[in-house]
Amino acid sequence: MxxxxxxxxxxxxxxxxxxxxxxxxxxxxxxxxxxxxxxxxxxxxxxxxERGDLVDALLDEKTRAWADLARESLGADDPWRGLAEFLERTCELQAADRAFTELACLSHQDDGAEINELIHRLVERAQGAGALRADVGPLDLVFFMMANSRVAEAAPGHWRRHFTLMLDALKAV
CATH class of the missing domain: 1.10.10.60 (Homeodomain-like)
Incomplete structure (x- = not known):
């Protein structure tokens, strides 16, 4: 005890x-x-x-919250809206939390990460509805988040403009 x-x-x-x-x-x-x-x-x-013990405790917490966000987004009635909300809320977290940014940008390197499977499902669902470009894959969303995190770091408060432009680029024509 x-x-x-x-x-x-x-x-x-x-x-x-x-x-x-x-x-x-x-x-x-x-x-x-x-x-x-x-x-x-x-x-x-x-x-x-060790530093890793403390970081792991926080990153586990952040990973669970991020996966919960993805699962919630998968439950949206509109697959495009679910994907867009997932991306927007992820970018909001990145803008406010450098540790989360580092997690989000590195998570794609762990092939077994639950978040990767959830992002894959978000992509498939939005593509199945004809809302997301057919040539977009889960790794493209990781790059989307990586780019947006750099915008948030370089120009705090302006990441939403970049987010909106990037989101428009993902839409199926």
């Missing part, structure tokens, strides 16, 4: 990491996480012996 103070510290570290990594990305200094949590760096390392 974990002591209450240890549990509080762990929760504070995860909450602080969520904020710091969203602001600065997965390579953010762990000292900044400990400082934001109000604990010593040694406390961070007692709970998360």
């Amino acid at each position: 974990i002591r209450r103070d240890a549990q509080r510290n762990r929760e504070a570290l995860v909450a602080a990491a969520r904020q710091v990594l969203a602001e600065r990305g997965v390579d953010a200094p762990l000292e900044a996480v400990a400082r934001r949590a109000g604990v010593a760096i040694g406390t961070l390392y007692r709970h998360f012996p």
Whole structure:
């Protein structure tokens, strides 16, 4: 059983990491996480012996939320609207969370990732409805998200314009 103070510290570290990594990305200094949590760096390392342990805890959380978003989008009555909402909400997350951006841009490299299968299903569904260009594949959507993340980073607040232009390019004629 974990002591209450240890549990509080762990929760504070995860909450602080969520904020710091969203602001600065997965390579953010762990000292900044400990400082934001109000604990010593040694406390961070007692709970998360390696950087990867802390990052994995957050990325697992973000991956589950992203997969939930994709499943919700698959349930939309209109396949195009479902795909568009998935992309828009993903781009919103990227604009607000650098750690999520890094996750979204790297997820396509894991062939077994659930999100890849869900994106594939979103593409097939929208193409089956004649709404998405036939030559667009799941990897194109990953590139779409990668490009939009760079726009959000370079020109915060202007990513929606880029998103709208890119989304129009995906529509079937």
